[in-house]
């Protein structure tokens with residue numbers, strides 16, 4: 001009897017340690033690697049293991065000199081990108097629910113580790129990544145894969161984690177005629193980039209060779225990390241497709257520590273998933289091979305529309321502009337536009353729309369002027385509106401990027417920010433009252449002075465056409481989209497948890513519902529620039545591709561070593577990715 005009871009107790013103990021093993025190993029637990037083990041890891045990664053502190057720690061320790069340097073660089077994305085103890089957005093460095101943060105602005109309080117990793121492997125080679133992955137697997141650690149740290153959804157940080165820092169993987173290699181491994185078929189000119197190459201570096205390198213690539217408009221966003229694995233939109237999109245449509249091959253370290261090649265021929269399921277299925281989820285990409293194109297001239301159009309704030313004609317003009325997008329897009333235009341309903345200007349407030357359109361490989365400026373004129377004259381006819389127009393030819397895409405769009409060496413960063421976004425279809429914009437419906441939804445949101453809605457005309461054209469020829473994991477809504485629109489909500493560094501939760505609640509339960517209502521649930525959102533608290537992320541971010549993605553995730557990472565917030569398979573874990581909430 002006693003024996004049986006003991007057995008039962010042993011059984012219970014086993015069961016409870018079994019359920020513990022559905023959580024990651026945390027510091028102060030007996031499973032946590034001892035000093036010797038960290039030393040061994042450090043040796044295997046050639047001394048590139050670092051114990052990581054939040055970057056603002058010196059400011060909380062009264063180290064004035066170090067703090068002054070940090071203060072200087074606080075909003076410099078290029079600097080932040082190089083710091084394992086930081087990401088770009090303060091809110092993903094913190095754990096407000098535990099009152100843990102370490103920012104400049106509140107330096108009187110103690111420095112909390114928050115979501116900043118405890119250790120970081122500053123990877124300089126694929127084998128460093130393999131060592132880190134095997135170590136995390138062996139000790140059941142939470143892993144964070146971190147490149148530039150720009151992620152808006154909190155995917156590049158994780159509490160109590162080991163970080164794999166990919167930023168220093170900076171190799172670049174050109175090929176005139178790339179043959180994906182294992183295939184006899186040549187895919188033409190391409191460039192193979194290390195996982196840490198950022199957009200500024202990529203553009204500089206291809207520009208020098210008289211080539212161009214499909215990539216984003218930023219200095220420090222990584223070219224081969226979250227950007228491309230999340231789909232990658234581009235002003236070159238309508239011309240040549242999504243960035244993910246133009247990947248030819250990945251080299252990737254998978255959850256068992258193996259370095260594999262993924263292309264259309266080898267491991268095609270992994271290749272499919274990595275092209276749009278989201279960063280930090282299927283493995284650690286070591287390098288990516290991207291198609292390159294002949295450099296081309298490009299013409300830019302800039303149309304500004306302004307009026308005094310609260311002129312009802314402003315929103316009508318927004319509808320007129322959106323109604324014009326499909327035909328501009330058909331003529332080859334891509335673009336970005338910025339709607340500021342309430343902009344302080346001198347002593348008054350104005351409403352403003354500033355549009356940039358791009359016509360890659362088009363030099364006939366007169367023809368382009370003629371194309372935009374009907375829109376401008378329509379806007380001119382609206383009472384109280386002032387328009388300004390310019391068309392500027394650039395001799396190359398590179399000159400447009402380096403001379404105008406990504407001038408300088410950094411992007412603005414270092415705030416507490418969440419985004420709300422939506423893909424809106426071409427079908428909506430060509431329908432009779434579609435543009436009005438779209439504009440009425442945006443009009444319902446609350447805009448503080450200076451708040452801007454950003455529109456991205458980065459689909460249509462080749463993005464739509466590739467629906468027939470490219471099978472990858474991007475949100476299928478992209479193939480039907482005419483515009484990707486987003487806006488931001490901020491909180492102050494000293495905002496209380498309750499204040500933060502109110503901003504999140506307003507975004508998720510008020511603003512996003514208004515936007516989703518425009519087209520029901522048939523479209524969706526771009527996972528890289530979306531609400532970090534999206535409850536229905538599976539469908540919103542990946543639509544009909546989700547079940548296949550989930551299956552591929554189970555095949556390549558059955559134990560969930562790679563979990564990214566709101567990423568494929570993350571629903572099986574708690575928000576921090578520390579404990580499994582769904583039994584396998």
Ligand SMILES: Cc1cc2nc3c(=O)[nH]c(=O)nc-3n(C[C@H](O)[C@H](O)[C@H](O)COP(=O)(O)OP(=O)(O)OC[C@H]3O[C@@H](n4cnc5c(N)ncnc54)[C@H](O)[C@@H]3O)c2cc1C
Pocket residue numbers: 144145146147148149150151152155156166195215216217218219220221222223224225226227228229230231232233234278279280281283284285286411412528529564
């Ligand atoms: C200023 C600015 C401009 C932007 N412009 C554009 C744009 O023009 N077009 C566009 O589509 N998006 C744009 N974005 C959004 C951008 O795509 C996302 O922020 C993206 O997540 C950044 O990827 P990253 O690798 O640089 O960042 P990180 O935050 O380091 O990583 C993002 C995600 O990818 C994972 N990841 C990173 N590296 C790897 C790797 N080697 N292997 C596996 N997983 C990895 C991380 O784990 C994380 O889940 C912009 C963002 C900013 C801030």
Ligand SMILES: *[C@@H]1O[C@H](CO)[C@@H](O)[C@H](O)[C@H]1NC(C)=O
Pocket residue numbers: 038042046047048049050051
């Ligand atoms: C790893 O080794 C390097 C070089 O010897 C050393 O500078 C670093 O502090 C070590 N990292 C850890 C976490 O001990």
Ligand SMILES: *[C@@H]1O[C@H](CO)[C@@H](O)[C@H](O)[C@H]1NC(C)=O
Pocket residue numbers: 073076077078079409410
């Ligand atoms: C931003 O940081 C980078 C890297 O540290 C540095 O080279 C650059 O000069 C900084 N830019 C500004 C404007 O301070």
Ligand SMILES: *[C@@H]1O[C@H](CO)[C@@H](O)[C@H](O)[C@H]1NC(C)=O
Pocket residue numbers: 099109110111
């Ligand atoms: C959060 O921590 C700070 C010290 O770091 C303390 O002053 C503050 O009272 C704490 N707030 C809560 C809600 O616990």
Ligand SMILES: *[C@@H]1O[C@H](CO)[C@@H](O)[C@H](O)[C@H]1NC(C)=O
Pocket residue numbers: 254256258
């Ligand atoms: C890792 O996974 C790959 C692909 O499934 C498999 O080929 C390989 O044998 C595995 N390696 C180890 C060490 O388990």
Ligand SMILES: *[C@@H]1O[C@H](CO)[C@@H](O)[C@H](O)[C@H]1NC(C)=O
Pocket residue numbers: 293294295296361
């Ligand atoms: C640019 O257009 C010309 C013809 O107008 C075409 O031959 C060329 O291939 C185009 N360039 C690219 C990179 O598509």
Ligand SMILES: *[C@@H]1O[C@H](CO)[C@@H](O)[C@H](O)[C@H]1NC(C)=O
Pocket residue numbers: 373374376377380387388
């Ligand atoms: C619109 O008005 C502006 C400013 O008055 C003027 O310069 C421009 O030529 C007009 N354009 C069209 C197409 O009507």
Ligand SMILES: *[C@@H]1O[C@H](CO)[C@@H](O)[C@H](O)[C@H]1NC(C)=O
Pocket residue numbers: 302303304354388389390
């Ligand atoms: C549009 O406005 C921007 C400033 O917001 C200005 O730099 C630009 O010159 C304006 N464009 C035209 C055509 O006047």
Ligand SMILES: *[C@@H]1O[C@H](CO)[C@@H](O)[C@H](O)[C@H]1NC(C)=O
Pocket residue numbers: 492494495496
């Ligand atoms: C945050 O700081 C601002 C001033 O910088 C102050 O007005 C505000 O009350 C503070 N908020 C909280 C919650 O402490």
Ligand SMILES: *[C@@H]1O[C@H](CO)[C@@H](O)[C@H](O)[C@H]1NC(C)=O
Pocket residue numbers: 446499502503506
């Ligand atoms: C949330 O929305 C309500 C209702 O529109 C508004 O009164 C409140 O100020 C908003 N809160 C925040 C933090 O934006």
